[in-house]
Amino acid sequence: MQTHHPIRNDDPRVIRMDRGNYTTCTIILKGAAVTSWMIEGAEQIFLSRISKLDDYSKYRGGISLIFPHYESWIYGRNHGFARDLMWSLQSGPITDKNGDVHLTLFLTSNCFTKSSWNYDFEMHYSLILKSSELETKLIIVNPSPSITFEFQFGQHWYVKVKDVTKVFFQGLKGLTYIDKMNVNPNIPFLVRTNDVLTFTDDNKESIDQVYFDTPDELNIISEEENKIIKITKANMPDLNIWVPGKKIPKINDLDLDECAYFVVTDFGQIYHTKVLPPMSRFVTTQTIEVIKIRTPPPKHGHFLDYFEDIC
């Protein structure tokens, strides 16, 4: 299958952060979406091979921003408008003395955003590309002198994995969650009894779960690649994990065989809304670090025992 990405690397709507040594990050101004993050030539982010990165189409993959609404709403499409709008480049890309590359993008309210959500706002989204980390900081500003608004936000991140049935989450034990695939109206909230969420059921059924009050440090482990993805975050209490299973109907912008190669995680304030009073701002940060384990895991014992000493 041929990839069809009409926005080219020399297009001004594409920003490339280059740290050298084949460590790069590509961001498109439409939606401030990270469409590629390479560490020493290895891609870390899933983007569907049939995504059309033009000005009009939706794309499947990357890290996009959810704002001001999570999931479907009556005023616009799923997950809000921030991922569909053209952002401006506020500063960068600029390399600091450590070789890390910095970039900040900016979005503000306009007639279009006010037609569906009638508030003034500003968003400043900063990224720092380090040797094996991607740091992001999102500042949401309410510039109004008198009006409070409520919003939801998140990072809609398609984590690229080699085999979705060999992916584990660490840090979920004891957390309250909702299973969106199977909501029991009498008992909507469940409690996770083990630390690890796995997809070892050959991924026939979809997983779509929202976790609350998640710890500020969590690990995603991709066993097939001997890789730990360590997430450190602030002010992003909720986590939605979505893995479309083999039984899902056709998704327009995805070849179904690609479902084996990603896990979607949405970290943010996605369930309860956040209230932002007049003349105030809200700051969230997230660092994604990829830790590659060079020695293969031991043959005996549980795979996660091996990582315990390292994490």
Ligand SMILES: O=P(O)(O)OC[C@H]1O[C@@H](O)[C@H](O)[C@@H](O)[C@@H]1O
């Ligand atoms: O197709 P979108 O808008 O990117 O959203 C995809 C998925 O996003 C996830 O966050 C949701 O949990 C899923 O229910 C949803 O289908």
